Amino acid sequence: MVNKTEQSTPPAGRFARLRSTLRLFYHSPSPKAQRFQFAVLIVDLAIIAFFVVTPLLRDNPAFLWIDYSIAGLLLLDFGARALASTDILRWLRQLPVIIDIFILLTLLAPTLFFNLGFLRILRLWTLSRSANIWRPLKKHGLGGYQDTIQAVINLLVFLFIVTGFVYTAFANRSDGIAGYVDALYFTVATVTTTGFGDITLPGTWGKLASIVIMIIGISLFVRLAQSIFRPNKVHFPCPQCGLLKHDPDAVHCKACGHILNIPDPGHD
Template identity: 60%
Template sequence: MDDGPPKKTELRTGPEALRERLRLLYHGRSPGALRFQYVVMVVDLLIVAFFVASPLLREHPSFLWVDFSIAALLALDITARTMASKDIPHWLRQPTSIVDIFILVTLLFPLWLANLGFLRVLRLWSLSRSGMFWRPLVRRGYGPWREVVQSAVNLITFLFVVTGFIYTFFFREGSGFAGYIDALYFTVTSMTTTGYGDILLPGPWGKLTAVVIMLAGITLFIRLGQAIFRPNKVWHPCPQCGLQRHDPDAVHCKACGNMLNIPDSDD
């Protein structure tokens, strides 16, 4: 009669203990948690570098091995972050989570979804929105640069996603590294509306692609300029209305007038 309850308690508390441990690693501020977050950040950046170069590496014999290895790492990371979340359904509905799951699917089926491989660079965008990415940086005083960095990442992500798209659908056949450089060159000249005209995409779809790149490029450049030159703000969500950006010396929220308690940047 005494053997039943302890087993049930162990089964009930085991997963919860694991979730609490993962929550401390992904969201904690202890030295061990910060070291773990830095390691994850470095691994994520290396994975993004592979995604940027993947259009060129697709024909390499070891590509599939690297692809499936990264898929295993990403699946492990997604599973761990899901378990660390306090509200799993809400976490799974977040745009960053949807992007990461989509990237995992392209990694698990690289041959079937080869033409969508260029979208893996979106991992850089989801990484820049991750609280785990910014938490250790904010602790080191880089919080005021958050909006600038995110705007720059938006621009860089768009640049390499479009470059991968153009390379995949317009330059891929036998073009190799030179074709990728041509795709990158065309993307940059279109985004900046320089338009030298020495490289053109064929057909009406090529022209429409160039138009989209030009319009989106101008928007992203303007957004980056605004983030750099407008007055500095700090990220501190208002507990009343949720407004996140405030003046560093703000005492009351500009939106609702609620009293704020913004910590000093040196804390």
Template identity: 60%
Template sequence: MSETQDQAGPSERFERTCDRLRQLYHGRTPAALRFQFATLIVDLLIIGFFIATPLLRGKPAFLWLDYAVATIVLIEIVARMLASSNVPRLLRQPSMLLDLFILATLLAPQWLENFGFLRILRLWSLSQRNLLWGQLRETRYREWEDVSRALINLVTFLFVVTGFVYTFFFMGRPGLDGYVEALYFTVATVTTTGFGDITLPGIGGKLTSIVVMIVGISLFVRLAQAVFRPQKVTFPCPQCALQRHEPDAVHCKACGHILKIPDHDD
């Protein structure tokens, strides 16, 4: 009997660990919310490191910071896998695939240096989780969800393009000057201001500018729509699952089902 219990001990401890992680990642208890908020802060700090990577790459301590961030990302990925009830489905999700790619660039910075600018996409990956939005929907600021999502998409695009431009066009200007010039070019191109004092050379530079202008304008329009269109709230209809409704809606406009949208004006 004791031998059977010894064999089952590690398995039971593993199951308890998985259950605990599920409660922390998906629960609504005060402890779970504190844990989720702490992971959000860590993720934002990691994103800050990714944004500052071009400025830190030449520093002696860069590799130590790089591998430390890789360790944190690896621990987070493993924890999310343990907390998941369907690991194969989790591994097929775009956000997880992106995190695995980011982990590869962190573990092999010398070989994947030219793809380091894609690490900023972790900001988009973070915005795809319901951690932040679930809590926002329970506050009076729930109508700002669409605006926040559109703003995150625009900011992510700006820094991804800035990293791309810096890596392939301004790498010869190391440090802050080169990065600021890449950011300046990106903002001027996305806003179609077109001062013309900084341009990208060659056919590749012109094609890059065209893509940046087209995608940037689309993201700006999406942000403007989210800001100026009539505000709606996210509240799934129990009958037809329609997600978006007016804040004071009593009936679902699709099926007529009675809604009970919580009021957070207090």
């Protein structure tokens, strides 16, 4: 006879325990969870580095093997993060998750999405929206630099997306763009409005693309300058109106006037 106490745990119970364990690993501030989150972050940064140099490695015989291996890693991470969420359907509707799904599709079908591969760098943007990257920074008192770091990431992502677009759409068709480095050189020169004129995009569409690149690039540079030179804000929700950001020495909420009690990290 089978002892009831020795019966196996029902599948539903094992599944719930798996989700609970993954939730702890991905969202808990415990030392063990933070080590796991740091390892995931390192893998993510290595994958992003691969995305940046992809145009230079595309002709390598091992490229597809690396591509599919990264697809497997991201698929595993994507499934684990889905199980770690409290509401999977709500989680799937978030913009960073939708972008990650698209990136995963470009990895699983690199031939079909060949001309859209440069959008994989958006993985860096979605990573910057994850709490896992900011939790250790805030723990070490660097949370005040979050706006500056995000502004730098936004600028870098824009530069590499535009570089990939220019390389894909205009390589060997415009004056001077014969490779990826030429496309990057043109992008930086256009974004900074230096405009040496030695490399230009042909035709009306090329001029329109250059105009859009300059306008968005200048906006991102201004945003970066503001985050560097303006006083840092602290994240402290107002109990009255919910405003999240205040000056470090604020006594009253600038939106509703409610008295604030912002903790000073410099004092115990």
